[in-house]
Amino acid sequence: MSEQDKAHNAAMKKVQIRHREKMKKKTKPDRGLLLVNTGDGKGKSTAALGTIVRALGWGHRVGIVQFIKGTWKTGEKQFFARFPDLVDLEVMGQGFTWDTQDRAKDIVAAEKAWRRSVEMMSSGDYDLVVLDELNIVLRYDYLREDEVVEGLLARSEKTSVIVTGRDAPGKLLAAADQVTEMMNIRHPFQAGFKAARGIDF
Amino acid sequence: MSEQDKAHNAAMKKVQIRHREKMKKKTKPDRGLLLVNTGDGKGKSTAALGTIVRALGWGHRVGIVQFIKGTWKTGEKQFFARFPDLVDLEVMGQGFTWDTQDRAKDIVAAEKAWRRSVEMMSSGDYDLVVLDELNIVLRYDYLREDEVVEGLLARSEKTSVIVTGRDAPGKLLAAADQVTEMMNIRHPFQAGFKAARGIDF
Numbered sequence: 001m002s003e004q005d006k007a008h009n010a011a012m013k014k015v016q017i018r019h020r021e022k023m024k025k026k027t028k029p030d031r032g033l034l035l036v037n038t039g040d041g042k043g044k045s046t047a048a049l050g051t052i053v054r055a056l057g058w059g060h061r062v063g064i065v066q067f068i069k070g071t072w073k074t075g076e077k078q079f080f081a082r083f084p085d086l087v088d089l090e091v092m093g094q095g096f097t098w099d100t101q102d103r104a105k106d107i108v109a110a111e112k113a114w115r116r117s118v119e120m121m122s123s124g125d126y127d128l129v130v131l132d133e134l135n136i137v138l139r140y141d142y143l144r145e146d147e148v149v150e151g152l153l154a155r156s157e158k159t160s161v162i163v164t165g166r167d168a169p170g171k172l173l174a175a176a177d178q179v180t181e182m183m184n185i186r187h188p189f190q191a192g193f194k195a196a197r198g199i200d201f
Numbered sequence: 202m203s204e205q206d207k208a209h210n211a212a213m214k215k216v217q218i219r220h221r222e223k224m225k226k227k228t229k230p231d232r233g234l235l236l237v238n239t240g241d242g243k244g245k246s247t248a249a250l251g252t253i254v255r256a257l258g259w260g261h262r263v264g265i266v267q268f269i270k271g272t273w274k275t276g277e278k279q280f281f282a283r284f285p286d287l288v289d290l291e292v293m294g295q296g297f298t299w300d301t302q303d304r305a306k307d308i309v310a311a312e313k314a315w316r317r318s319v320e321m322m323s324s325g326d327y328d329l330v331v332l333d334e335l336n337i338v339l340r341y342d343y344l345r346e347d348e349v350v351e352g353l354l355a356r357s358e359k360t361s362v363i364v365t366g367r368d369a370p371g372k373l374l375a376a377a378d379q380v381t382e383m384m385n386i387r388h389p390f391q392a393g394f395k396a397a398r399g400i401d402f
Contacts, residue, residue, distance in 0.1 A: 177389045180242040198261045198329060199361055
């Protein structure tokens, strides 16, 4: 064995020991978690979709409320439709806000979507609830931040929630168990490319 | 209509016009893209999993090479197994590096996984190839960065590739069409929680 290999193996042994000691102090979550995917980069809703696949792999029940039209396209909807007993998808968005140009109508849609979200989160029927693009709705003040955070914290103990969308507000960040910021370092759009089938939708 | 609603609707109208003008200048990608999910936060592999779901929704063929054991657990594997004609999964990792403590053995496994990756990327048989945790292998110098970037750029024109793992090296970042950094802002692990079933695996 080379000196480099020996040094590496010894270092890895130490990492392993530290890792095991750290894990001894950790406990499994005894309640559902509140997770936030925010930032200006790709992957916020896509990572939520990946988590939905994981949850379904365990036979968990999943509720999805889509606050803005457009995230879940035909491909994903066909996928969800394969699990009629496990997935409830509510599409409340009426198109992107720059398409509707009707603030009053957007607010009515947002409030309806929020009521359905609260029902799902408080019912105890779901292991995972995904509130897709809820942050956008908060950013436009279509819903009150305080009311939303209260509703999230009052959810059933068994239910994990994922909130997606850029510009997650401060009180939501403070209430979350996990916050990940997806940062755009480089995006094909900047090089003149439109969204790609099978990648972006 | 209130003054606030009128102002909002007028602003949204402007956003819409700007958006449409911008989109006119964009073209659909005429080749597969190279996407990198890096950073210390959650969602790198999970977003890749979400993109796999999208690709499968379009009937695309997907190749997956797992460089480090542990990312794709039972739930995901059962999911991939539902698409035997569309998904090829190669698990090359021999456990996390701090479990094997055997650098020489890790390098052999990494080289084997890389050869399979090159086969998949150059064959023209796949719309999407996911090289999961390839960045970790590069970080430990198990593979040569130059060779990996060359292999990625020599892929079939039709094939998009997603590379995941923290600490993506500079030459890979420079070669990529899209780079997203998943930043850990808060993680349940810091609050004393272990990974949760249906969320993290």
